[in-house]
Amino acid sequence: MSEHVFGILDLGGSEIALDASHLLEVTALPTTLTPRPLAPAWALGSFTLRGALIPTIDLGRLLGLDDSATARPAGDHVAVVGFRDGRFGLRIAHVRDVVTIAAHQLQTLGARRHSPDALIPGMFIHPDEQRPIHVLDLAALFELEGMLLSFDEAAVSHPSTDEVAALEMPPDRQRALIVAHGALRLAIDAAVVREVAECTTLAPPVTRAPGYLGNHCLRQETIPVFDPHALLGQRDPAPAPARLVVLEGPHGRIALGITHIERMIDYTLDMCRPLAADDTAVHAVRGLLSPRELTPALLFDHKVLLEQQALSGLADIHASLNRQARENRGERPWQRFAFLSYGAAGQYVTPLNQVDAVLPMPRRVTLLNGGGPFTGTFQHLERTVSLVDLRQLLGHGTEPSPRQVLVVSSGDSAVGFMIDEVRLIDYIDAPRDSLVIRWRGDARPGAPAIESSKRLVALGEGQRQRILAVLCLAHLASLLSHHEAPACDSRTLTEAAGS
Numbered sequence: 001m002s003e004h005v006f007g008i009l010d011l012g013g014s015e016i017a018l019d020a021s022h023l024l025e026v027t028a029l030p031t032t033l034t035p036r037p038l039a040p041a042w043a044l045g046s047f048t049l050r051g052a053l054i055p056t057i058d059l060g061r062l063l064g065l066d067d068s069a070t071a072r073p074a075g076d077h078v079a080v081v082g083f084r085d086g087r088f089g090l091r092i093a094h095v096r097d098v099v100t101i102a103a104h105q106l107q108t109l110g111a112r113r114h115s116p117d118a119l120i121p122g123m124f125i126h127p128d129e130q131r132p133i134h135v136l137d138l139a140a141l142f143e144l145e146g147m148l149l150s151f152d153e154a155a156v157s158h159p160s161t162d163e164v165a166a167l168e169m170p171p172d173r174q175r176a177l178i179v180a181h182g183a184l185r186l187a188i189d190a191a192v193v194r195e196v197a198e199c200t201t202l203a204p205p206v207t208r209a210p211g212y213l214g215n216h217c218l219r220q221e222t223i224p225v226f227d228p229h230a231l232l233g234q235r236d237p238a239p240a241p242a243r244l245v246v247l248e249g250p251h252g253r254i255a256l257g258i259t260h261i262e263r264m265i266d267y268t269l270d271m272c273r274p275l276a277a278d279d280t281a282v283h284a285v286r287g288l289l290s291p292r293e294l295t296p297a298l299l300f301d302h303k304v305l306l307e308q309q310a311l312s313g314l315a316d317i318h319a320s321l322n323r324q325a326r327e328n329r330g331e332r333p334w335q336r337f338a339f340l341s342y343g344a345a346g347q348y349v350t351p352l353n354q355v356d357a358v359l360p361m362p363r364r365v366t367l368l369n370g371g372g373p374f375t376g377t378f379q380h381l382e383r384t385v386s387l388v389d390l391r392q393l394l395g396h397g398t399e400p401s402p403r404q405v406l407v408v409s410s411g412d413s414a415v416g417f418m419i420d421e422v423r424l425i426d427y428i429d430a431p432r433d434s435l436v437i438r439w440r441g442d443a444r445p446g447a448p449a450i451e452s453s454k455r456l457v458a459l460g461e462g463q464r465q466r467i468l469a470v471l472c473l474a475h476l477a478s479l480l481s482h483h484e485a486p487a488c489d490s491r492t493l494t495e496a497a498g499s
Contacts, residue, residue: 004106005261006124008097008133009079011060015096016120017135022081026095028343028423029056029076040146044091047078050466053150054080056089059136062144063119083138086149098264099127106135127262174269176289178262178297181228182239185297187289188256190264192302194246199225199257209310213257216244220329221322224314225255231284231305232298249306252319267291272299284308335432335494337459339468342406343420345396347469350406351493354474356414357407358422373480380407383414388480390417393450408477415477430460435494438467442488449479455488 006017033045033056042062046055056078078089101124108122119141120134141147176187177196202214202225211230215222223246229238241257272287289299306312326333338352357380365376365387373393374386385407389398402418435457442452453476457468472488479485486492 004101004103006099006101006133006135007079007095008099008126009059009090010093010096011063011065011091012076012093014060014063014065015133016059016063017099017124017133018079018081018090018138020098022083022138023095024080024082024087025424026077026079026092028421029078029091036148043146043148046150047089049080052087054078054087054089055148055150056091057147058091060091081138083142084149086151088147088149097126098261100261100263101127175264175266176297176299177245177264179245179256179258180260180262181241181256181258182236184229184232184234185262185295186228186256186258187265187267187297187299188245188247189300189302192247192249192306194248194253196261197244197246197255199241199244207314209314212310212314213241215318216255218244218246220325221253222318223253223255224311224318225257226311228256228258231256231308247302247306249302249312249315251306251312252315252322254306254311254315265291265294332431332433334429337428337430337435337494339426339428339470340406340422341424341426342404342422344394344417345391345420346394347423348471349426349468350471350473352425353495354408354472355406356409359405359407359416361402361405361418378416380414380416383412385414385416386481387416387418390419393476406473408473410474410477410481411483413481415473415480417473417477428459428466430464430466432494434461434465435459435490437490437493440488449476452479453488455493457493 005020007020007023009016009018027049030047033047035045036043036055039045042058044056044058046053048054077092077094079092079095080087080089105124105127106122107124109120119137121137121140122135123132124135125131126133142149175190177190177193179186179188197216197218199216202216203222205212205214205224211226211228213225213227216225217223223244225241225244227238227241229236239259242259243257243261244255245258245261246253246255267289271291272289274287275285284301284305286299286301288296290296306315323333339349340352340355340358341347341349359380362378362380365378367376368374368386373388375389376387377384378387379385385405387405389402390406391402392398400420403421404419405416406419406422408415408417436459437455438458439456441447441454444451453472455470455472457470459466459468470493472493475485475488
């Protein structure tokens with residue numbers, strides 16, 4: 001059965017669906033964009049994103065869903081869309097959902113060519129919330145005069161929409177991928193989902209283990225595949241898997257065979273009801289996830305699941321075999337580097353593993369008047385967090401008021417760096433030994449703490465090489481707290497950014 005995966009874009013009160021394969025990433029809407037002469041009213045202008053030009057339009061105004069002419073509110077975003085080997089941006093509030101729709105569920109509206117309705121010639125009924133969603137036709141969109149794409153051959157690959165959207169959640173919320181295997185509905189924490197792949201022919205299993213279906217070859221790497229029915233102790237016949245959800249575990253990768261993907265949801269733990277103690281699946285499942293107005297799904301406890309002896313053993317064996325195969329092919333080991341990108345009166349990145357938490361500005365702060373860099377303290381997870389305005393340390397003003405805090409450990413306490421806002425998590429796949437520090441701020445004796453924590457880093461090789469302005473916040477936090485500062489060199493940055 002043919003299926004389509006759509007991202008549902010919230011335009012600020014209205015919703016439009018777009019083929020998810022075209023969504024490259026979501027980033028914050030810049031405060032200023034460069035206008036284009038003689039452009040239509042719905043063309044907002046262009047901005048640059050990591051060296052790539054992004055011409056951006058206001059889809060709500062174009063479709064007549066918003067007739068305002070005022071500036072866009074802070075907090076709006078841009079969905080970067082790939083089309084015809086180029087890219088452009090759509091102003092949105094956020095990506096609201098990701099759903100899978102069968103081909104027969106798409107309904108044609110019969111719009112005439114060159115009429116406004118030609119932009120949204122189809123629609124479907126949301127599978128869980130039973131409301132109509134219109135589908136945007138990109139080919140029809142680019143028949144309009146005034147539409148532009150940018151073609152930047154130097155542009156690099158971007159993080160996925162799901163990875164970006166995860167940052168927009170409040171700290172107490174998590175994200176799960178809802179999948180189905182026959183009649184079984186499962187929720188998998190998005191933090192361990194590496195990718196979703198088509199399930200082709202599986203190689204026979206190399207040993208007998210509960211639920212072990214065989215091996216799948218994905219980009220020259222062998223991944224053991226498991227049947228979630230069997231892992232949960234169910235004896236009902238399971239359908240043949242059509243897709244694989246690849247999970248990244250502490251011992252290596254494994255995949256779960258499923259029939260289809262349903263959607264991505266945000267949830268809090270109070271939406272998860274524990275199972276009865278005598279339930280056979282209780283050891284691998286956190287509970288029954290029951291978001292409002294949605295069909296319940298079993299939420300896997302991925303920490304327990306990935307530590308099961310059969311899964312962890314096979315993951316470890318195949319990870320070792322894959323490493324050996326790469327060495328035999330003369331390939332260098334690669335690594336996924338993760339950097340947190342944020343605004344602090346300028347754009348900066350920090351290795352993701354240096355940041356313990358991203359929090360909204362705390363409501364209760366004990367003010368300090370000691371004359372040092374710290375302006376106040378607050379409590380977080382039974383630790384005292386000392387607040388400092390990172391923008392001020394960087395030599396900028398303190399207006400507007402900071403919106404978020406990056407919490408970084410420093411000894412037994414922590415430092416909270418006040419910033420404008422987090423933009424995204426930037427994932428970069430590159431050879432593990434390709435991270436090179438081209439300039440370091442502590443090369444000059446007596447450099448201030450903020451300067452000594454700066455690094456100019458080259459990552460990757462050839463046309464895919466990235467140049468990053470890195471702030472080592474763990475190093476800076478220790479210097480501000482008068483603790484011994486950890487090293488901030490190529491080795492420690494490679495470890496801190498590894499994922």
